[in-house]
Amino acid sequence: METPQHSDSPQKKSDLDDVIDTHKSWLKSVLGLGALEAKLWVTSSAQLLALMCGVIFLLLTTWLLIIASSAAIAWSYGFSLAGILLTATLVTFLSSIVLLYFVKRTLKSMDFTRTLDAIIPTDEE
Structure with missing residues (x-):
């Protein structure tokens, strides 16, 4: 005679396997989404860094031109x-x-x- 617990054991194991597989696929999709967000963030950060380097270069050039222009004006006034x-x-x-x-x-x-x-x-x- 088989007890009902032994006949339910494969079903319980199958349900547990389904839950584990569902959680694994959910975790994989969440981690995949996180990896995709990280890639987008790194790409955007690299673009932002490149743009900021351009802005810094232009600001530095502008500052040097202001100093050079002031020096030229001062030179023309005889300093x-x-x-x-x-x-x-x-x-x-x-x-x-x-x-x-x-x-x-x-x-x-x-x-x-x-x-x-x-x-x-x-x-x-």
């Missing part, structure tokens, strides 16, 4: 070449200090501890 070069050097140096200030301020504001605390709260909170 000495040494004074023009010294002023251009000073303006460029002061500009780099201002940019360094903005870099430091941005790096200081990039604090990931708030995100970490939101994900994994500490006992103190």
Whole structure:
């Protein structure tokens, strides 16, 4: 005599296999979607980086042309070449200090501890 449990065992195993296969296919599709999103993100990031390099090049060229134009105007008004070069050097140096200030301020504001605390709260909170 067979007990009903032995006759249901292959059916239960088949149902469990179906659930596992369904979950595996779902996980595979979710991971595939994540991989596709990552590829799109990397491609978009590379394009953005290339565009930003172009913008930086144009801004740098514009800045140098502004300095050169100011130097040419100063030269036409009779300023000495040494004074023009010294002023251009000073303006460029002061500009780099201002940019360094903005870099430091941005790096200081990039604090990931708030995100970490939101994900994994500490006992103190």
